[in-house]
Amino acid sequence: MRISDAVPALFILALSALAVFGTWDLGYWSGTTPGPAFLPFWVAGVAVPVAILQLVEAWRAAGADAQSGAEWPDRPALKRAVLAFGGLVAIALLTPVLGMVASIVLFIAFLLVVVLRRPLWPSLATVAITSGVIQAIFVWWLGLPLPVGAIGF
Amino acid sequence: MESLALLGQGFATCFTPLNLTFIVIGVIIGQIVGLLPGIGPAAGMALLLPLTFGLPPVTAIMMLAGIMYGGQYGGTLTSVLVNVPGEAASVMTAVDGYQIARRGRAGAALSIAAIGSFLAGVGACVAVVFVTPPLSEFALKFNAPEYFLLATLGITATASLGGSSATKALLAAVLGLYISLVGTDPILGIPRLNFGQVKLLEGIDFLPVAIGIFGIAEVLSSLERVHDMHPIRTRLRDMWLTAQEWSESRVAILRGGLVGFVVGIMPGAGPTIAAMMAYVTEKRFSRHPERFGKGALDAVAAAESANNSAAHGATIPMLALGIPGSASTAVLLAALILHGIRPGPMLMIEQGPLVWGLIASMFVGNLILLVINLPLAPLFASLLRVPYAYLAPGILAISLVGAYSATLDIATVWMCLVFGLIGWFMIKFDVPRAPLVLALVLAPLLEFSLRQSLLLSFGSPAIFVQRPLSAIILLLVVISLVSPFVVAVRNRARLRREHRSAA
Numbered sequence: 001m002r003i004s005d006a007v008p009a010l011f012i013l014a015l016s017a018l019a020v021f022g023t024w025d026l027g028y029w030s031g032t033t034p035g036p037a038f039l040p041f042w043v044a045g046v047a048v049p050v051a052i053l054q055l056v057e058a059w060r061a062a063g064a065d066a067q068s069g070a071e072w073p074d075r076p077a078l079k080r081a082v083l084a085f086g087g088l089v090a091i092a093l094l095t096p097v098l099g100m101v102a103s104i105v106l107f108i109a110f111l112l113v114v115v116l117r118r119p120l121w122p123s124l125a126t127v128a129i130t131s132g133v134i135q136a137i138f139v140w141w142l143g144l145p146l147p148v149g150a151i152g153f
Numbered sequence: 154m155e156s157l158a159l160l161g162q163g164f165a166t167c168f169t170p171l172n173l174t175f176i177v178i179g180v181i182i183g184q185i186v187g188l189l190p191g192i193g194p195a196a197g198m199a200l201l202l203p204l205t206f207g208l209p210p211v212t213a214i215m216m217l218a219g220i221m222y223g224g225q226y227g228g229t230l231t232s233v234l235v236n237v238p239g240e241a242a243s244v245m246t247a248v249d250g251y252q253i254a255r256r257g258r259a260g261a262a263l264s265i266a267a268i269g270s271f272l273a274g275v276g277a278c279v280a281v282v283f284v285t286p287p288l289s290e291f292a293l294k295f296n297a298p299e300y301f302l303l304a305t306l307g308i309t310a311t312a313s314l315g316g317s318s319a320t321k322a323l324l325a326a327v328l329g330l331y332i333s334l335v336g337t338d339p340i341l342g343i344p345r346l347n348f349g350q351v352k353l354l355e356g357i358d359f360l361p362v363a364i365g366i367f368g369i370a371e372v373l374s375s376l377e378r379v380h381d382m383h384p385i386r387t388r389l390r391d392m393w394l395t396a397q398e399w400s401e402s403r404v405a406i407l408r409g410g411l412v413g414f415v416v417g418i419m420p421g422a423g424p425t426i427a428a429m430m431a432y433v434t435e436k437r438f439s440r441h442p443e444r445f446g447k448g449a450l451d452a453v454a455a456a457e458s459a460n461n462s463a464a465h466g467a468t469i470p471m472l473a474l475g476i477p478g479s480a481s482t483a484v485l486l487a488a489l490i491l492h493g494i495r496p497g498p499m500l501m502i503e504q505g506p507l508v509w510g511l512i513a514s515m516f517v518g519n520l521i522l523l524v525i526n527l528p529l530a531p532l533f534a535s536l537l538r539v540p541y542a543y544l545a546p547g548i549l550a551i552s553l554v555g556a557y558s559a560t561l562d563i564a565t566v567w568m569c570l571v572f573g574l575i576g577w578f579m580i581k582f583d584v585p586r587a588p589l590v591l592a593l594v595l596a597p598l599l600e601f602s603l604r605q606s607l608l609l610s611f612g613s614p615a616i617f618v619q620r621p622l623s624a625i626i627l628l629l630v631v632i633s634l635v636s637p638f639v640v641a642v643r644n645r646a647r648l649r650r651e652h653r654s655a656a
Binding site for chain 2: 004005007008009012015019022023026029030032033034035036038039040043046047050051053054057071072073077078080081084085088089091092095096100104107108111112116118122123126129130133134137138142143144145146147
């Protein structure tokens, strides 16, 4: 079985099970109108056959040469993507403590200098310009109250 | 004639300092978004949606529409000068455009693309003027069953037209429907699939999904292959076309524009499919098909005319029926809803100045883009020398700030990250993302009209076949579901026959 074709189907099968069991206690029909469980049931009713069809296609495609459509990155590329995503998670974690703009400053510096290994001075210039643009547009122009940390922004 | 009078009023709406300023901002941002690989017009529109909250709705929609069709112009630059499509609809342009550039005629490719996009775009806008009002009037006859089936058709057509695997596209659409089910039942007000989480009672907002699926996922994917681009240099004087180059391309512009417009109207097809079909069509009709793939100017003309024409054509179902024709128009539709405007056939009656202002702005925007892309193309091309690595962190940061600004709640940022991860996996597993967004936008209409239909018929599904209009739409839904599988079975049988005869 071609794994890259099977995984999306398995994910949808799992979601369908979750949707059906998550709405089991809600009414399928309510008086003269469909209830809250009606549409989840029927979406699952469509999703399961489509997912099974996808699994059949994945099984048939096993051993076929390869244009599976899945394009997996090599190790260094995957590391870049994972670290970048980790940096974004760090923004969400640090924002309540340091403030959003400060967290973003740290993220951009981390991504450029550590992950992408860009020269220091252009990276610092990028940090300054990007955080300036965010401050100018979102805070000053739109007046959005972005979370502020102990250092004041 | 009434349409022309209304269009005149639209121009009056358009030609205010505020609206003109934001049309210019929109098309320039669209040009830049189209230019940059790793972020497309739909992502650019989703990222900038939060910025429009402080604007009047008509200004906001004009700016976002400018990004939508501006992206079609911008994608040409990267395709021709670097052989990397700036956005998906410019894939066919890269095939021949780069070969033309290597022969020292990059300027000709850029010029014909700009002129073709302009002529086809304006032609499509004229068609929008005359097709949208009667379609909208016709749609006033629709009732709940028709709306349910139309929303279903929008989703299934996207799945069948939108990519190489219909099953994967349907799975993506199903995911979009599941996302829309989270929150509160819209009719009875009972919590549904929120798993006890108070923050999910209001459901999952469109914005973090769109920003995550399109913006964050695309940039993360692009960061995997960070390399500096070295665009072929082009000068202003190279932009002039010779008489022969123009005569080679003018019919291709007409054909590409027509193909693009027809494809663009169909829900789910979009500019990418339009460009591919126009390329294939032009190759079939060309006097020199052997030149395709090796630097044929008419190939570039056809593909670029088609993608811009499709981008405008996709606004017809959106304005007349409230059914988006592409991922970008899905974001535009979501923007209308976020600004408190109800899309659907009544839109032209209730929000006439907005609709006609938008249509007028598309004429103006195309003219601005022609001016930008002819003399100023070398200037925009110089942006390609900025390493993508310096732009990506800013795009990611603005994505999160934009997501936060929607609700002023850090939970939305987390949601955006979750969908960014889902979007990244969708790219890796080659699952198209547009059906997810379209399903998410259409789901409220689908559920409400389904339940209303069954209420009217006391639970009998016969209501969907008793009315002639809904029976026709139901037939189209069935065709759109079945046809990809019929085509796949036929192709498999043909391959087996060829294999047997070769053996």
